[in-house]
Amino acid sequence: MNNMIEKQKNKLSPKFVLKVEIATLLIVLIGYILTSVLKITTLTLNDDNYFQLCQGAYILEHGFPITDPIRMHEGFHFLVPQWLYSVYITILYQNFGANGMVYLYALPLMSINAILFISLCSKISKKNANSILIGALFFLFQLILYSYIRPYLITFCMCLIETLLLEQYVDTKNTKWLLPLPLLSILEINCHNSLWISLFLIQCCYYGEYVVKRIQKEENFKIQPLLTCTCVCLLCGLINPYGLEYVTYIFPSMEALKPLKPYIVELRSVFVCQPILLVFVVIDIVVLLIAMKKKVSVSYRYLFMFVGFGIMFFTSIRNGMFFFSFGQLPLIYLASQIPDLFMDYTKTQILLIGMLLFYVTYALSSPTMIHKESERYNAVDWLIEHDTESIKEEKVLTTFDIGSYAEFKGYKVYIDTCAELYGKAVNRKKDIAQEFVDTFGNDKSSQKKINKFLDRYQFNYCIIDNAGMAYVIEQSDQYDLIYAKKDAEYKNVKDNPNVIGGWVFKRK
Numbered sequence: 001m002n003n004m005i006e007k008q009k010n011k012l013s014p015k016f017v018l019k020v021e022i023a024t025l026l027i028v029l030i031g032y033i034l035t036s037v038l039k040i041t042t043l044t045l046n047d048d049n050y051f052q053l054c055q056g057a058y059i060l061e062h063g064f065p066i067t068d069p070i071r072m073h074e075g076f077h078f079l080v081p082q083w084l085y086s087v088y089i090t091i092l093y094q095n096f097g098a099n100g101m102v103y104l105y106a107l108p109l110m111s112i113n114a115i116l117f118i119s120l121c122s123k124i125s126k127k128n129a130n131s132i133l134i135g136a137l138f139f140l141f142q143l144i145l146y147s148y149i150r151p152y153l154i155t156f157c158m159c160l161i162e163t164l165l166l167e168q169y170v171d172t173k174n175t176k177w178l179l180p181l182p183l184l185s186i187l188e189i190n191c192h193n194s195l196w197i198s199l200f201l202i203q204c205c206y207y208g209e210y211v212v213k214r215i216q217k218e219e220n221f222k223i224q225p226l227l228t229c230t231c232v233c234l235l236c237g238l239i240n241p242y243g244l245e246y247v248t249y250i251f252p253s254m255e256a257l258k259p260l261k262p263y264i265v266e267l268r269s270v271f272v273c274q275p276i277l278l279v280f281v282v283i284d285i286v287v288l289l290i291a292m293k294k295k296v297s298v299s300y301r302y303l304f305m306f307v308g309f310g311i312m313f314f315t316s317i318r319n320g321m322f323f324f325s326f327g328q329l330p331l332i333y334l335a336s337q338i339p340d341l342f343m344d345y346t347k348t349q350i351l352l353i354g355m356l357l358f359y360v361t362y363a364l365s366s367p368t369m370i371h372k373e374s375e376r377y378n379a380v381d382w383l384i385e386h387d388t389e390s391i392k393e394e395k396v397l398t399t400f401d402i403g404s405y406a407e408f409k410g411y412k413v414y415i416d417t418c419a420e421l422y423g424k425a426v427n428r429k430k431d432i433a434q435e436f437v438d439t440f441g442n443d444k445s446s447q448k449k450i451n452k453f454l455d456r457y458q459f460n461y462c463i464i465d466n467a468g469m470a471y472v473i474e475q476s477d478q479y480d481l482i483y484a485k486k487d488a489e490y491k492n493v494k495d496n497p498n499v500i501g502g503w504v505f506k507r508k
Contacts, residue, residue, distance in 0.1 A: 044098065045098055045101070045149060046148055046149065046150070047401050047404045047405065047416075047417045048150065048404065048417050048418075049089065049101070049149055049404075050404035050405045050407065050408035050416075051070070051403075051404040051407055051408070051416050051417060051418045052082065052085070052086040052089060052090075053086070053089065053090050053093055053408055054070050054407055054408055055070065055080050055083070055086045056083075056086035056087045056088075056089060056090025056091075057090050057094075058070065058080075059080060059083060059086070059087055059090075060087060060090060060091075064080060064083070064241045064242070065078055065080065066078065066079070068421065068427070070407060070412075071407065071412060071413055071414075071415075071416065071421070072394060072395045072396070072412035072413060072414055073414075073427070073429070073430070073432065075429055076421065076427035076428075076429055076430075077426065077427050077428040077429070078421065078427070079242045079245060079246060079249060080241075081193060081194060081249065081253075081418070081420075082151045082191060082192050082193065082194075083190060083240075083241060084187075084190040084191045085151040085154060085191045085192060088105070089101050089105060089149070092104050092105060101149050102149065105149065105153075106147070106148070106149045106153065109153040109154065109157060110143060110147050110153065112157060113139075113153065113156055113157050113160060114139055114143070116157065116160040116161065116164065117135060117139045117160055117325060118132060118135055118136060118139070119164060120135070120160060120163060120164055120167070120329075121134070121135030121136075121332050122135075123164065123167050123168075124167065124299075124302070124329060124332065124333050125332065125333055125335065125336035126336065128335065128336030130335040130336060131332050131333065131335040131336045133335070134328075134331065134332050134335040135328075135332045138324050138325060138328045138332070139325065141324055142320075142321055142324040142325055145320065145321075145324075146318075146320060146321040146324075151191055151192040151195075152192060152195060152318075152321060154187070154188070154191045154192055155188060155191075155192045155195045155198060156321060156322075156325070158184045158187060158188045158191075158199060159198055159199065159202055159322075159326070160325075161180070161184060162181060162184055162199055162202055162203075163202055163326065165177045165178065165180060165181060166178075166202070166203070166206055166226075169221065169225075169226070170206070170221045173221055173222060175222075175225040178225055178226065178229040181199075181229050181232075181233055182229070182232045182233050182236040183236075184199060184233075185199060185233040185234075185236040185237055186236050186237075186239050189236075189237045189239070189240050189246065189247065190239075190240050190241075193240070193246050193247070193249050193250070194249060194250050194253060195250075196237060196247070196250075197250060198322070199233065200230065200233070200234075201308060202305070202326065203226070203230055203233075204304070204308075205301040205302075205304035205305050205308065206221075206226065206301050207223075207226070208300060208301065208304045209299065209300040209301040209304065210223050212300045213300070252420075252423075252425040252426050253420035253423075253425075253426055255423060255425040256419070256420040256421075256422065256423020256424070256425040256426040256427075256433065257419055257420055257423065257433075258423070258433075259423070259431070259433040259434045259436075259437045260400070260419045260422070260423075260433045260436075260437065262441075263400060263437075263441065264419060265317070266316065266317060266318040267316050267317075267318060268316070268317055269314060269315060269316065269317070270313055270314060270316075270317045270320065271314070273317045274317065277317075277320065280324070281310060281313075283331075284306065284310075284327075284328070284330070284331055287330075287331055287334055288303075288306075288330060288331075288334075291334050291337070296334065296337045298330045298333055298334060299333070302329040302330045302333060303330055305326045305327055305329055305330075306327045306328075306329070306330050308327075309322040309323045309326055309327035310323055310327055313327070376399075376401065376402045376405070376463075376465030376501065376502040377402075377405050377502070378485075378502050379402070379463055379464075379465070379483055379485070379501075379502030379503060379504050380402065380405055380406045380409055380411075380463055380502075381409075382483050382502075382504065383461065383463060383483065383504050384409060386482075386483075387506075390411075390460075390461055391409070391410045391411065393411065393412065393460050393461055394412050395412060395414070395457055395458065395459050395460070396411045396412060396413050396414065396459060396460075396461050396462070396463060397413075397414050397454075397457065397459040397461070397462040397463070397464075397473075398411070398413045398414055398415060398416065398462075398463050398464070399415070399463075399464055399465050399466050399469060400415055400416070400417060400419070400436070401417060401465060402463055402464070402465040402502075403415050403416030403417065404416040404417045404418070406463055411463075414432070414436075414457070414459070415432060415433075415436055419433065422436070435453075439453045440466075440468075440469050440472070447472060447475055447476065450472050450473075450476060451476050451478070454473070454476055454478055454479075455478075458507075459507065460506065460507045461504065461505065461506055461507070462479060462503075462504070462505040463502075463503075463504050464502075464503045464504075464505070465501060465502055465503075467501060467503075470503040470505075473505055474505070477508075478507060478508060479505035479506060479507055479508060480505065480506050480508055481503065481504075481505055482504050482505065482506050483502070483503065483504035484501075484502075484503050485501030485502045485503065
């Protein structure tokens with residue numbers, strides 16, 4: 001195969017070949033430099049970080065709670081999700097501020113994940129340059145769209161290490177490569193329990209390949225050591241502060257999230273959020289069809305990853321971090337088989353350059369790259385500055401996103417971005433999520449219903465970041481507007497209900 005590439009190169013001008021290869025590498029290099037600069041200069045704390053910092057601080061001071069001690073609702077059953085991650089970023093924040101979370105958590109993990117993913121690409125393609133190039137491209141794309149200060153950076157790292165170990169086991173048949181997997185299970189269940197299952201989804205792809213090869217009577221790896229390892233990994237998941245309930249947390253949390261799912265961007269379908277990303281799925285399918293026509297085989301485990309993570313990506317845009325990495329392994333492998341697919345070195349390199357330009361241009365222009373503090377945070381800071389006694393309030397009405405920051409500043413809030421806690425399936429007392437949606441998220445909600453809600457809770461303060469919700473609170477005639485965002489006239493709120501800003505109300 002390499003001889004074929006060299007023969008194709010020899011037919012061309014050496015200067016032309018050199019220029020094409022240099023241009024391709026330069027595009028990747030420029031993309032990485034731009035991405036690094038943008039990430040370092042724009043990476044800031046997000047809404048989830050604030051409630052995680054509250055949880056981490058509570059654990060460090062009081063230990064592990066079983067009822068929620070942070071929000072205004074009393075007696076809610078509560079398991080601290082992602083407790084180890086929360087404690088770690090809290091220690092970083094307490095000692096180094098927000099920069100500690102960026103430079104001692106996010107950026108190091110991004111770098112480690114880049115090395116691991118490029119190593120995986122090199123492993124599955126036998127160190128083929130085209131595959132490594134395509135792998136670098138996909139990681140660049142994934143880095144730009146999905147790298148925030150979030151626990152899934154740890155999950156991605158655990159999954160990459162697991163896949164590399166499983167690849168080594170399949171190649172060598174040596175069970176020593178399976179020994180670290182239980183440790184990965186322990187780390188993942190404590191750092192990001194809601195995605196602990198992802199480790200087993202990857203293992204399922206290897207089981208799937210074993211079954212297919214067994215049916216086809218092809219040479220296969222030994223299944224018994226892997227089965228034993230999977231059982232040990234499952235048992236190791238129980239090594240956490242909350243036991244079995246922590247392991248199964250994902251199931252009640254998914255039920256609890258149902259009312260709020262339309263309001264959480266990362267849980268929306270890719271068809272709703274960014275349908276243009278489906279272009280990449282089409283590219284994958286076209287390349288796989290060409291491979292089938294040319295009778296170029298791809299390992300079944302990579303195909304299972306493509307299909308499985310592709311389905312997950314369709315259901316939730318958050319899962320794109322898996323699809324644009326593990327889901328692309330068939331394409332990354334096929335890049336090493338390019339002469340068999342296209343038989344033309346020139347066209348191949350032009351195709352690669354075209355793909356690089358498209359991916360880098362789209363990713364760098366994506367709105368998800370921009371991290372800006374919202375006017376809504378200013379509303380919380382303004383209230384603290386102008387009414388220091390407000391911090392003592394036991395009940396403060398907040399919207400979904402602004403709640404975490406208000407909570408971080410010391411308020412007892414009605415709702416925040418720890419969304420699953422507000423479903424009855426998790427807190428075992430009351431479905432706050434459904435109440436919030438029925439009151440403020442339903443177009444059929446009447447002012448009378450909203451007034452009853454406000455009477456029920458008797459909030460002395462309301463800190464709001466949604467113009468439509470701010471408008472109905474003012475219309476209740478129970479509150480005075482004491483702060484409004486600066487970049488839009490409040491009188492226009494009724495005509496622009498989805499405008500995001502910051503408003504503070506005080507009970508009359």
